Amino acid sequence: MIDRAHRDAFLHILGDKGLVEDEGDVAAYETGARYDRGKAALVLRPRTTQEVSAVVAYCVRNGLALVPQSGNTGLVSGSTPDGSGTEIVLSLDRVTQVFELDLDNRSLKAGAGLRLSEVNRRLEEHGLFFPIDLGADPCLGGMVATNTGGSRFLRYGDVRRNTLGLTVVLGDENGTVLELSADLRKNNTGVDWKQLFIGTSGAFGIVTECVLNLEKTPRQAATALLVPKSAAHVMPLLRAMEDRLGVYLSAFEGMSGNAVAAALDHVPSLRNPFQRGVVPPYVILAEISRTWAPREGEQGLDAVLENVLAEIWESEEAPLADAFVGPAHETWALRHALSEGVKHSGRLIAFDLSFRRGQIMAFCERMKTEMPSLFPEVTICDFGHIGDGGVHLNLVVPRDSAAASDADYERRLRDWVFRITVEDFGGSFSAEHAIGRKNQAYYDLYTNPEIKRLAQGLKAITSPGRLGTARFG
Amino acid sequence: MIDRAHRDAFLHILGDKGLVEDEGDVAAYETGARYDRGKAALVLRPRTTQEVSAVVAYCVRNGLALVPQSGNTGLVSGSTPDGSGTEIVLSLDRVTQVFELDLDNRSLKAGAGLRLSEVNRRLEEHGLFFPIDLGADPCLGGMVATNTGGSRFLRYGDVRRNTLGLTVVLGDENGTVLELSADLRKNNTGVDWKQLFIGTSGAFGIVTECVLNLEKTPRQAATALLVPKSAAHVMPLLRAMEDRLGVYLSAFEGMSGNAVAAALDHVPSLRNPFQRGVVPPYVILAEISRTWAPREGEQGLDAVLENVLAEIWESEEAPLADAFVGPAHETWALRHALSEGVKHSGRLIAFDLSFRRGQIMAFCERMKTEMPSLFPEVTICDFGHIGDGGVHLNLVVPRDSAAASDADYERRLRDWVFRITVEDFGGSFSAEHAIGRKNQAYYDLYTNPEIKRLAQGLKAITSPGRLGTARFG
Structure with missing residues (x-):
């Protein structure tokens, strides 16, 4: 549990609605959409960028670890605390006040805690939508932090392509707030800093608001x-x-x-x-x-x-x-x-891969050819976005097999699939789920040391504090 | 002129075809498309990423300043040396060997020294093109370094949106080569580092190859x-x-x-x-x-x-x-x-601005209302890309007026236009021309200190050497 002095400080910043303390309520913030359950030191729910900034500044000054979380629908343990009970969950689910629609600009400024479904419901009367089509219903902050793609990437691209601006709180001692690039579609007056916070799991700063490109809804x-x-x-x-x-x-x-x-x-x-x-x-x-x-x-x-x-x-x-x-x-x-169907048919070991488009089917054929002798328990239930190179390789083992409860089996299987993906096909081991505790080891393994050095440097100049579950250094 | 020992070192790295020494030939590399003529210490023409790397490493170790240049069609003095005679022009115009077309992936890996027109000519038979539509005919390296937009932005976006991967040489003592993100359309395994080199005028590294998204040619x-x-x-x-x-x-x-x-x-x-x-x-x-x-x-x-x-x-x-x-x-x-027409009608003072789409016409009206009393010599000949918020505000003064040859007049006019653009309309003072010596002062004036601090930090971890004409710190 958190030190009383810290708790009092957060209470002072956020008021009593800003802390979740009921054990039942806390559980939802500790449990991921697919994997493990962690243990939070505390769950905080700021309402504004300023409150996020105050919380972050306090945490960085006191060496406390924060895990930003919005919709908590991610699939790589990127938004839930580990089991240590020392990480504080910073939920953005109350950062929902801002909703500024600019019809001429076809853009929307919106709070990071707004759900995708809610955003699109409110846009409906204008014949507009945020064109990221997903099975899940995440919040905007998490969509930016993972750079989700979805089923209409081929036409509309990913979150990155549809993000015009961001408001970000850096993990430094001041909880510095950056307003990045606002609502312009064209602006080349220096580094496009917002790009660093897209797809990087909150490690370099916490997104509190975003300005999104909207598209006309198909009729x-x-x-x-x-x-x-x-x-x-x-x-x-x-x-x-x-x-x-x-x-x-x-x-x-x-x-x-x-x-x-x-x-x-x-x-x-x-x-x-x-x-x-x-x-x-x-x-x-x-x-x-x-x-x-x-x-x-x-x-x-x-x-x-x-x-x-x-x-x-x-x-x-x-x-x-x-x-x-x-x-x-x-x-x-x-x-x-x-x-849903694949989940019901056994224990699921899921991969979110991408390839050059021309390599997808060759990769899938390779899996089909080699899997039976190496992992005979596995049924391959892949599907994916051929138009953009994405493959959701879903491997299913019977629930009653020894493999289903063997953590080492899963690790061997993951090692093997990722090795073929990255080394043999030049593919990506995380196409649109970003990095979290679940795939951290593969970032560590497959990232070139020079890139790690750059990421360390970037971390030091943006958010030296302890933010998020991903470690890019 | 350059020290003989340095000259010999470059000769050793590049061979004699890699140095331009004839005065007439040198002039083309010293002269910008629209503005001033500088003086180069030397003009180098490497052929490969490896040669660029070797040149950069040598220059950084010896404290020599490099100005990367490809097509030299930019409009902000971003690719020509200053008048000091101490800056070395690193031309990429021979980095043209790589041209790897992937039809399934609709992508092209190409050298930074290839001209846009040449690229599209070679793609024609496949019914594909690189969808950046410009009046000028730049090379790919410069297009990336300025993040050009053009007349079909509304449909296809800018260079950033159409760049899948980059090969970059960092301005450090090793001339470190980064292969960034290759040819995947989806990849969220850390920072998308290529974004830092797009639109930043070569300050953080020199682009030698790029992997581009191609589109079907309209028929x-x-x-x-x-x-x-x-x-x-x-x-x-x-x-x-x-x-x-x-x-x-x-x-x-x-x-x-x-x-x-x-x-x-x-x-x-x-x-x-x-x-x-x-x-x-x-x-x-x-x-x-x-x-x-x-x-x-x-x-x-x-x-x-x-x-x-x-x-x-x-x-x-x-x-x-x-x-x-x-x-x-x-x-x-x-x-x-x-x-062309505007250029012929007098002395041209040109601006490359952008706004939220709904603000463009209000800005233009403001210019029309206030210009006559403040700058009565000016005729406003604006045109632009309404669909994406871009305005090429072209101001023409009669060639025979005192204003036409008065540098202070131009400065006052620029100060006034940029102040209204940025402060009153929240617009950009460089929509698609990036930063060069010509608009450096406005970067210095309008960039928030926190962003400058970040850029300094980024410069230190990527390219501590002297690269390009833009100063983001």
Whole structure:
């Protein structure tokens, strides 16, 4: 537990609503979305940038460790305390007051504690949205700290691309507040400092507000499930779609047959869309969309998609074995059920990898070829964002196998997958989940010493205090 | 002139083709695209990253100052030496060997010394291009160092958005080479270090290679010149276009009547497209484009644009006074002639500003209102990128006026414009030209001390040696 003098100081800064002390309430802040449960020294809930600054200054002066947390939906133990009981959780879930919409600028200044769903709900009447499409419902602060991508990266990019400005509290003795780059779309008057706080898990400063680019909400969409002739035909299919659809193409998601089957097995509301119910070995969800309502004289999007698929079908090296154009809500329901389905089918060991687009299928084939002899208990249920190179490699072991409860098994499996990803394919071991305690060892292993030295230097000039769970030095 | 021992060392590293010594040849490297002529101690032309590294290491160890230069088309004296004769120009114009195209990944790894036009020429056969549309023809290294935007920012973003990876030589005693982030579209395994070298004029390291995102080349376009009812109707017009066209809209460029008139006066090949030849006070160039060839059953883009304009025309608060749909090459010829026209009409004092989109026209109105009493010699010939907030404020004074040759007049004018831009409108004094000797004083004036302290720290950990003309500390 925290020293009484410290507790009194926080009470003085934040008032009694700023401290969470009820054991039941505290648990939610100590428990991650997927992994371990930690033990917090204290949970603090400031309401403003100024309160965050005062808390941080106090902690740095007193050598106390802070773990910033917003939506706590991350998957790498980046926002929960360790088991020592010495780390203070700094929750941003009350930093929700700021919501300044600039319709001319298509931008929004918003507090880090606002949920993505809440932001988009409030934008709806203006026909705008923050274009990061995720299964989870994180808060903005955490989205910046992990630089999430999601299912429409191909069209809209990641959080980095859609962040115009940040307000950041540095982990120094003054809790220095930086207002970075504000609401301009173009500004090249020095270092773009906000970039350092995007995707770095709060290690260099705590994001309290952000200015976001907004996009017009699509008002038409057409989707299809595409079955490539083989793994080798996936990239030619993507290229054929990009050639013919350009900016219309808003998603190109890959789903392994195992992942689809798991979803169909465990989510009874899903319709099996395949011929005679036979799930193919690999399926692509392709989506095209437009931001305007159907207009007279204009071909409907279903027809556009059907024509394009027919063209590809009839092309010389036709990469398609089968295609099912279906309603968007049904197609996406299947895509969004994959995580849930995979989780139900055994103990899940999940990876968030990325590759050059042309390498994705080769990597997946390599897994399929080598896994059975090395890790015979594993079922590979991968899915991912082919359009941007992302692969959620989900490995499932039966709950009743010895492997399911063997920590060393998981470590060996992770070591092996990451080695092939990074060393053999030049891929990333964290595409859009950033760094937390869960993958820290791989940062340590795969980061070149010169980059570590730079990160140490950057840490010293920005936030010498103890911030976050990631260690970049 | 350079010490003989230093000269011999460079000769040893680069061979005799690596040194430019003929006075006539040297002049081109000493002279900027728009402003002053400097004096180089020496001009070096390495061919590879390794040679750049060796030169940099030697210079840092010996306290020699280097000015990196690639295409030398910048407008803020960022790539030419000062008049002291002590700065060495490090030209990247021979770093052109690398050109590795990855069609599946839609990416290109290329040397910093390749010209934009050359890159796009070589990509043409693949239906791809590097989507930064500029009047000038810079090399890739300088584009990264200034983070150029251009006329299609609205659709494709700036160089930052389209840079996947960089190879950088740090200005330290080892000429440390960093390979940053390679060719992945998603990678959140620590600080995204490449961001520090984008838009920072080579102060923190020299870019020798870059991995770029490529886009499909548009195969259809339709353009129109739009006359808004008044300055206050420009933003409603942009919003009406974005509402109805979404991602089709690929340019929304503003042109003052003065700039258009100057172009029509000085470029005889241009056709005057306006009714009875009367140039309106403000004109918008709007472009819509598609990346695929016209397809059966699909409405042509001219028809799409005409229908949308008719819709806007008939809408309740119709912001349009007039509209001329015309062939893209003709419309863009006018847009691209603005710089040339303005330059011919007197002595040009040019600004590269940006604002929140909704503030652009208010700023321009403020200039028009206050300029005549304070600087009566000035004709305002602004144009810019309304879609992204950029304004090229071009001020022209008659060549035969006293003001035209008065350095103090220019300084007072700049001070006044920048003060209003930054202090009253929260704008940027360098939207897409970055920092060089020409605007260094304004960085010094308008940058907050905390940001300067961070930049000093960053300089110390990356490139303690003397690199570039910009001083961020």
